[in-house]
Amino acid sequence: MKSKKDKIIDAAIDLFAEKGFNNTSTAEIAALSGVAQGTLFYHFKQKEGILCEVLDQVLQHTITGYDNISQHEKNGLECVEALLRSENLVVEQHSKKVTVLIRDMTDEVHQPGTHGFALIESFLKYKINLLSKFLSKGIADKSIRPVAIEETAWFLDAAFYGVMHLKLLKPLLIPPLDEHAIRFCIDGLKPNPNLI
Amino acid sequence: MKSKKDKIIDAAIDLFAEKGFNNTSTAEIAALSGVAQGTLFYHFKQKEGILCEVLDQVLQHTITGYDNISQHEKNGLECVEALLRSENLVVEQHSKKVTVLIRDMTDEVHQPGTHGFALIESFLKYKINLLSKFLSKGIADKSIRPVAIEETAWFLDAAFYGVMHLKLLKPLLIPPLDEHAIRFCIDGLKPNPNLI
Amino acid sequence: MKSKKDKIIDAAIDLFAEKGFNNTSTAEIAALSGVAQGTLFYHFKQKEGILCEVLDQVLQHTITGYDNISQHEKNGLECVEALLRSENLVVEQHSKKVTVLIRDMTDEVHQPGTHGFALIESFLKYKINLLSKFLSKGIADKSIRPVAIEETAWFLDAAFYGVMHLKLLKPLLIPPLDEHAIRFCIDGLKPNPNLI
Amino acid sequence: MKSKKDKIIDAAIDLFAEKGFNNTSTAEIAALSGVAQGTLFYHFKQKEGILCEVLDQVLQHTITGYDNISQHEKNGLECVEALLRSENLVVEQHSKKVTVLIRDMTDEVHQPGTHGFALIESFLKYKINLLSKFLSKGIADKSIRPVAIEETAWFLDAAFYGVMHLKLLKPLLIPPLDEHAIRFCIDGLKPNPNLI
DNA sequence: CATGAATGAGAATTCATTCAT
DNA sequence: TATGAATGAATTCTCATTCAT
Secondary structure, rough: OOOOOHHHHHHHHHHHHHOOOOOOHHHHHHHOOOOHHHHHHOOOOOOHHHHHHHHHHHHHHHHHHOOOOOOHOHHOOOOOOHHHHHHHHHHHHOOOHHHHHHHOOHHOOOOOOOHHHHHHHHHHHHHHHHHHHHHHHHHHOOOOOOOOOOHHHHHHHHHHHHHHHHHHHOOOOOOOOOOHHHHHHHHHHHHOOOOO | OOHHHHHHHHHHHHHHHHOOOOOOOOOHHHHHOOOOOOHHHHHHHHHHHHHHHHHHHHHHHHHHHHHOOOHHHHHHHHHHHHHHHHHHHHHHHHHHHHHHHHHHOHHOOOOOOOHHHHHHHHHHHHHHHHHHHHHHHHHOOOOOOOOHHHHHHHHHHHHHHHHHHHHHOOOOOOOOHHHHHHHHHHHHOOOOOOOO | OOOOHHHHEEEEEEHHHHHHOOOOOHHHHHHHHHOOOHHHHHHHHHHHOOOOOOHHHHHHHHHHHHHHHOOOHOOOOHHHHHHHHHHHHHHHOOHHHHHHHHOHHHHHOOOOOOOOHHHHHHHHHHHHHHHHHHHHHHHHHOOOOOOOOHHHHHHHHHHHHHHHHHHHHOOOOOOOHHHHHHHHHHHHHHHEEEOO | OOOOHHHHHHHHHHHHHOOOOOOHHHHHHHHHOOOHHHHHHHHHHHHHHHHHHHHHHHHHHHHHHHHHHHHHOOHHHHHHHHHHHHHHHHHOHHHHHHHHHHHHHHHOOOOOHHHHHHHHHHHHHHHHHHHHHHHHHHHHHHOOOEEEEEEHHHHHHHHHHHHHHHHHHHHOOOOOOOHHHHHHHHHHHHHOOOOO
């Protein structure tokens, strides 16, 4: 059976996804999750705490995904690709939560000093580090051409953030982009011209 | 002399940039711009209206930038690069406004039916069209390898949105990315292996 | 051609009828009547002034109707009936205005000291006087049984106010009441042998 | 001890009676009732909700009054008279509330779809039904002449609404009307040989 | 006569949060 | 753990009205 805390999170995510964080009151969350309004603050203390919890969950999933990449069987380029695919997978499996996070967590996440900011910061550091490691490995094993490592890592992060943003938040007719984006980036990293 | 409406916009952007849209009250905007609070609503009817006006301005600048690309002197690839650089330039020249827009306009812009959404939608259509035209041109004149046109156009949009997002909103130590991003994408479009 | 003042009144009545006085802003009235908002206050000075003007018009019509009753051809009872029918006619011919007046003029009209109150007060005095005169005449000429004059006059006023109120303001399925009400009251005034 | 909700209602009625619904702010109600302004909206959600609650109370009293008429001891005419007197009694016992209701509830009550309208509608249906039953009974037992039942029921309702309206809302020197009105109507219902 | 930009005094409502139970 | 009545600060928005042109 689901704990009250989980019920709250689920209800909150549903409401945030539908109406946005700022247009959802704690009263509504309480009502939808079937708990008293006070209970919400027993578990979270701040409304934003719900978002932080969700962010934490999603980042955990993402990191777990990263850790499951079996590096010893792969060359650097394959590691990079595995990382990108792993991330895509998490986004797909938790698309509602991710949508809410990238749409509504702006206030919390972009202001140094908040808990959300700290979470994101350390996650990004971890991710960029890992990507850099993979890129170095690739350059060493010749699967990747000699790119500027840090810049490329950040660019890959940015590019896939943009793709995710487009996919999740723009209710427009957009062609499936994930595979194309991965191909474009991976091919762009290869040392030799085996372009289609 | 500046009109009251312009004073309001300037004050609002400054405040939004500093504290965020949701943490800025109309009273503060009125105070900083030196008009009565009612005047604000005489000119904008909704607090969000200010953001819409700013969005409109920035999109106008961007489109003007696009239109200034002299296509007949360039091959397709050069056109694409010019477009990306043009966009970068606008972002740099209006970085405060753009920052506010991508951070704070989420509610308005992601909900079909709003004015902001309509603005974005038609702008994106225009941009993707133009990018597609350039890509086609480049494929025809052999400056670009035969990529999937629509997907590539959307990917370029997404990637540079991501880069801009990172640059403007993450108060982290991030290396300058613009030039690297442009090179990566442009090189990735070239048909032949003249990679550095 | 209609004067701007008349346009304002017409627009105001339409809006008041639809949405009520308190839910109609002077801006809306100005917009619908095609004049500037300032023009409204050039002609009326107060929003309530519009209602007062309309009240004045309707009372004029009513009094004109009263004055057209040719008393010398009728006995007292016939005079009373003529008065009631005359009033009914005015209500029917100006039903929209009357509806607005009895629904929306409550604040203005029930507070001694206002212009609206004065208008109503003197009108009622006139009406009750006239009714009393007719009743007296009827008692004298035996067309009416010997009723208490003042009380009966007020009762007739009240009863037909109630009927009008029901007809104009209750969007319910109510049978046509006017004729029945007139018959009931007129018959009730006739000399009647077997009263307890 | 009085609940906060009751305190709010009492204060509101006093203020509405004195200054009218539209000229009374929720802040004033809160101040007079000694609760925080937010508490008002915790209990009522809308300012109009207070009026609805009062309407409900008064209608309950009225219906209770109707139900206390012991029909088996009376003929039809006596039942009608009892109903009219019962209603008069409620109006007198709750004159302040009734005054406020008929003066200030216009917006809420005359617009189908509102809660107030629904309350009034079902009450009127009940009342007209009851009156019709009494009239039928009277016609059967010969205490009432053969009048058109539905029309007469509505007319009685309208006439006494008018009388109440006059009594409560017109600060004019008006003679006591209740008894006279009842007599006039009751006598008008009696079997009467010489109608045209 | 007519305008419409500007005003400022409110007003209703919202809502995260607290706390006694 | 859980509750829900109560809060009060904050906020957007409304609107009749004015006045310089």
